[in-house]
Amino acid sequence: MRRSTPRLLSSSPNICIVGGGAIGLSSALHLLQSSPSPSITLVERDSTYRVNSAVLSAGGVRSQFSLKENVECSLYGLEVFKKNGLNDLLKKANPSASPVDLQFMNGGYLFLSSTPSGSSCLTKNLKLQKSLGAANTELLHGEEVGREFPYLNTEDLRMGCYSKDDGWFDPYSFLMGVREGIKPRIREGKKLTEIETENNKITRMKIDGEWQAFDFVVNATGANANSVIDKIPNIRRLPVEARKRTIFHFKCKDVPHPDPTSHIPPLTVDPSGVWYRSTSALTSESSGDFICGCTPTEDDEQDAERHTDDIDPDYSLWEEVIWPKLYERCEAFGGAKVLNQWAGWYEYNVKDQNGIVGFHPDCSNLILANGFSGHGLQQSPAVGRAVSELVEDGKFRTIDLDRFKFERFEEEGGLIFEEGIV
The missing domain is CATH 3.50.50.60 (FAD/NAD(P)-binding domain)
Structure with missing residues (x-):
């Protein structure tokens, strides 16, 4: 009933x-x-x-x-x-x-896939998204990812899904x-x-x-x-439990070539779960500031339900997980220097x-x-x-x-x- x-x-x-x-x-x-x-x-x-x-x-x-x-x-x-x-x-x-003024930056989102199952998932999801009105989203196959985003290493990539209408705000x-x-x-x-x-x-x-x-x-x-x-x-x-997420703010001297249609590299989600995005519109005079983070594995998740307001970032993530993946995906990130880091709480539905x-x-x-x-x-x-x-x-x-x-x-x-x- x-x-x-x-x-x-x-x-x-x-x-x-x-x-x-x-x-x-x-x-x-x-x-x-x-x-x-x-x-x-x-x-x-x-x-x-x-x-x-x-x-x-x-x-x-x-x-x-x-x-x-x-x-x-x-x-x-x-x-x-x-x-x-x-x-x-x-x-x-x-x-x-x-x-x-929310300072919305129309940089888009780019999800990358390196496996047949991941590519199948992107293809299926895109069909749903377009049926619901996400018209400005497209699949990029293999070499197309490299042509659209020439600063990326695409050797292992099978597909990308790029949604141009998405972005971020303050x-x-x-x-x-x-x-x-x-x-x-x-x-x-x-x-x-x-x-x-x-x-x-x-x-x-x-x-x-x-x-x-x-x-x-x-x-x-x-x-x-x-x-x-x-x-x-x-x-x-x-x-629902509190789960810690750490974000790193870093500067990159050699700024990756931006998407020529938007002048802002999209928020990019690597197959590894590492993501990054610019903190501003990029031009040739840009300071090259980015933020980044990663999705932890279930084994790395920590139940922090009884948490305090102030939490320490997981500093080890930068050296051990994030920076190696950034450099692997884009050589320009090899000279990245961390400027700051902070951590916040996810309201994580464990089910x-x-x-x-x-x-x-x-x-x-x-x-x-x-x-x-x-x-x-x-x-x-x-x-x-x-x-x-x-x-x-x-x-x-x-x-x-x-x-x-x-x-x-x-x-x-x-x-x-x-x-x-x-």
Whole structure:
């Protein structure tokens, strides 16, 4: 039997969003498009975003995924980040909001494959992506990769998939721009300490020492997803853990020849899992600054659920894993010098590495928006819109995210796996 979902309890519901990062802010922004508008309390302990996962990320947004839901979410994200979608939403939420410049860099994404199975995966995924509207994406076979990107060593490559519409932007500008834009229309809190329930429903929450009643609660706490769950009695925990990811900032004296059509080398994902991208538009006078990282193997993953805010980067990754692969793929990186490094937290879904979106089956007015495993920033516009739809209608209207519900973890064949994890 399909579980019933709550409807609006009043013409203007009272909503608490726990977590003021990308997904929490996007949820508030999309909820403020509703008429009549809800009353929103946004709880965020770090208003500076000093250790926010989005701010510490590469800020990328791409359409190259293998699941329909992920492609659709990121295509909407591109509308918001790349075009004027964000400022349109801000103006509707607050006509006096200042425009936000996200500094979007249209460098594209390039996924490389050196195996038959990897090439088959890229081919299959491209067919899906194009069917959903990612028109400016193409496959490059063998020598075509070298002709398009002559600075790459292509001896071992069988194929590449290049999406020209993708790119990256400044996450801090996004977070601060949205927060300041909607600030006049929301209440803010810093610390959630207690939650009371009745009949499997949250009735009130203690925020900054004051008890408040809410009709809906949104869990958008990222790597701390279970910090909300653990305050609610008799509720199943989320399969979400904090996982460390390290990013290196390096300078390359001999800058790789840029793509002549965009003047920006794409964010490139090597078959080894090592990735890199420029930090700016490249010209002949460019400083040649890049950032890079890698996807660890499952054996190298560390469960860091009980983490602190400040974490040490994994310094050994540069010498032992990343730099050798960079040099192998592009000789110009042989003289790369590390300038800085930092680490942030992934909200890692240990079951299938995809988002968890929907009502918690054990708590009828708790909406989950968790577990995006590194894709939360680029999918935050779509997830925020989905949250607003659940509040307004009790179901998804635009992108069907029903397969992302919590219940999939206990259904036979319910897990959904994404092949484009970076």
